[in-house]
Amino acid sequence: MATKKKKRTKVVCTACKKTSYFTNKTKQVEDKLEMSKFCKECKKHTTFKEVKR
């Protein structure tokens, strides 16, 4: 049995680019991943975008 690979996606704050989160990619957001999260650096909710490694 092969182990199922989990797609872990890193998202960073578009405002400061310092804060990042890891998220599991779902089919709904396969094209472009954008989400609103609370940023510790900006001290407010900002848009987080996926970063490709």
Ligand SMILES: [Zn+2]
């Ligand atoms: Zn930020």
